[in-house]
Amino acid sequence: MLKLTINKKVYNLDIDPETPLLWALRDVIGLVGTKYGCGMAQCGACVVHLNGEAVRSCVTRVSRAAGKEVVTIEGLSDNNDHPLQQAWLELDVSQCGYCQAGQIMSAAVLLRENKNPTDKDINSAMEGNICRCGTYLRIHKAIQLAADIQRKGSK
């Protein structure tokens, strides 16, 4: 049995400890917002937070998450009102939308660590997240907008 806290809820999983966290989330727990894209940490569709750090859940064993806090896109905010979610909606970033959860989860760590990210900061934080539809420009602007929202909110 592995004990995980996912989005503030405790789960006891009877599961092969080698299972990637991605598939534990999707197939066993039923949280499907975290996406499968490549299975080899190349595309970022599966990014979740493990004790606050962005990890690729497709190459993270579920055993590594035992006893730790996992946050997925479903648990990023209580009312879908994280500054990034607000900014994503305001700028209507998504096209197909498949990669966007991973994009937001990567950006969320950046914004927590860096209240005023430069273009360069955003580029390097987001380089691991592929968007096949090509919404990078809007993602970039949405992160800047979210940083604004965050700064205003903390005043």
Place this chain on the structure above:
Amino acid sequence: MEQTRTTHSRRSFLKSSLLAGGGLMISFSWLPKAGQANTPHHPVAPEAWNELTGYVRIYPDNSITILNPNPEFGQNVMTSLPMMVAEELEADWKKIVVEMGPHDSTKLGAQFTGGSNSVRMYWRPLREAGAAARQMLLQAAAESWSVPIEELTTRAAIIYHEKTGKSGTYGSFASKAATLPVPKGMKLKAPKDFKVVRNSQKNVEGIKIVSGQPLFGIDYKVDGMLIAMIQHPPAFGMKLKSFDATQTLKMPGIKDVFTLKLYEEGFEQGGFDTRSFNDLLVVVGNTTWEVMNARKKLIVDWVPAGDTKDTFGGRGTKREVTVPGALESTTAQLAKMEEYAQKPAQQLRKDGDPETAFKNAAQIIERTYNAPFLAHNCMEPMNFFAHVTAEKALLAGPLQAPGWSEPTLAKLLQLPAEKIEIQMTRMGGGFGRRAYGHYLYEVALIAKKVQAPVKLIYTREDDMTYGIYRPMYTATYRAALDANKKLIAFHVKGGGIPEHAIHANRFPAGAVDNYLAEGWQIPSNITIGAFRAPRSNFNAAAEQSFLDELAEAMGKDPIDFRLELLQKVKEKPVGRNNEYDVDRYTGILKLVKEKSGWGKPENNKYNRGVAAYFCHNSYAAHVVDIVMRNNRPYVERVYSAIDCGIVINPDAATNMVEGAVIDGIGNAFYGKLSHKDGAAEQSNFHNYRMIRHSEAPAKIEVHFVQNDIDPTGLGEPPFPPVFGAVANALYKLNKKRHYNQPYLNNPLQSGTVTNNKKPF
């Protein structure tokens, strides 16, 4: 010259019915003349006449639901198509609920998302549905209040009678309206009166996307659902000989391992029934990870399949095609293309006397362009759900054209079409790839065999190495100039594996007195399919690069040179059937010239390239500004001019163009799927280079030509000219012409470059 056809002849009819629990439902059936769907390599088009149905539902509490008829893959039809209904209905857009509509085997047609078709196709019928509903509601109110219908006005789903001060919601009249006859010959709004359309509306599924709600096929789940994966051969031209599943079956969670034939011998395939491998080695188990892991334990013997036969049916004809069995490699493919390029080819169009003109030319410029196969790489890999019983089948997942897959599914499952339900989920990208329903057939047969609900999942590697690629193309362009450097003849000879890309009647056809277009093709076992703007995505790279080089040879500005040619077509077009509209083509060039500040000294620090192209009924031009950054070429700015007629949802349309530009830069720089001994050399994103965040332009400025032309489509047209503009800007950067794609990622190496090196 023929004008581009922007509307379809059609007959349409609307139907009303009372909703259970009260309310009005408008359905419409529409019989459009199809055939504009861009099918890649086969003559089998969808039925000439399709029937489509959509629904508007108005409930007693004044809530309104509009069903979106076409599947969503990121082009935002879930928002733009319902907007068209809401416009005429005069409903409050913010309160409308949009749902994905059903696929109906009897009333609905292909419901094809692709070919930049959706908005164009539904522009009239969806507005008519909205107008009819409004008219019936007005009629019901007029009768209830005993007032003339002409005195009624509507705003935000409420009906007003100013003289008496009466008002009532649509919902309060919906049940009565449902008993009235559907009006005929509705008058639709003039563009100047639009309130919803032409105003940016947010993606109706935006909140679901950013909160991670289940939307996609891969998210689909029912109780007791199993997971299936297929072990495909490691190379095109191989087939299964034998397998040992002992170890696999011992792995936890594994239910079964078996083989299935997708098509029985002689099975008549439809045009979109392409499949790369027919013998399916299937592993079924409880969870994705268990199946993925256990599949690795299979011991399989693969053998060369040799030449095989495919049988194609449809349209009352049956034909057999031999699929060559050779294990192909990219270098050999290139050599073979060069060999074929020397042979006589099929003449596609000829104007004047090109042979004589070339003979008499003072100067001939000849250049050859090559481009590799491309993988679609939709972020959501292929997957589909099926539950099949003796009586019926339910399928759900990402698919671009349920109407094209259903007949084949019915034949494979031996069920009548009305017993098959296909639910369309949101697609994690499509780009043409999901018009080919092999993965849906595969899961249907698997579900039938295991007698349980099952979801088939392709891993990224399965997806990337399976095929259905953008074909491998080549084209040689020749231009003849007289002693005054005047263009007197133009010749294009294109080929490819397994099709050529030539659109013989497109620009510059019509602008040159002596013109010849030819095509040839080489059969292959590597499967191909439509890829965003099929064929155009290569032509606009080759042709637009060639025109740029030609302009330079003639000492002309590349935009002015194109405008001169277009002026000639306007004044005295050569030949017949020129596909493009001169004024619209000219319009985008002038617009991009103005908006990009073409020729202005402040832009001299940029390496600028321009390209313009017409495809899928719309027009797109880009000016691309490249700089060196960290020792690599970087597209810093892009200016785009688009004429797609009336723009339904401007911000979403802008997003689509931005995406097409970034997609185009990525594929032009890096896109490449090569082969060695039949096997794809790229299998995942570690060796298939995709454009990344930092490589997206800092600025993409999108300008739409403002006109009242009925919408002509947008998903594809902005994509092809990106390639040409990038190539032309790269030339400015390093004074080297780029003939072989991908431009920055080990371009194809071809012997024909000898021609390309000849000075002009």
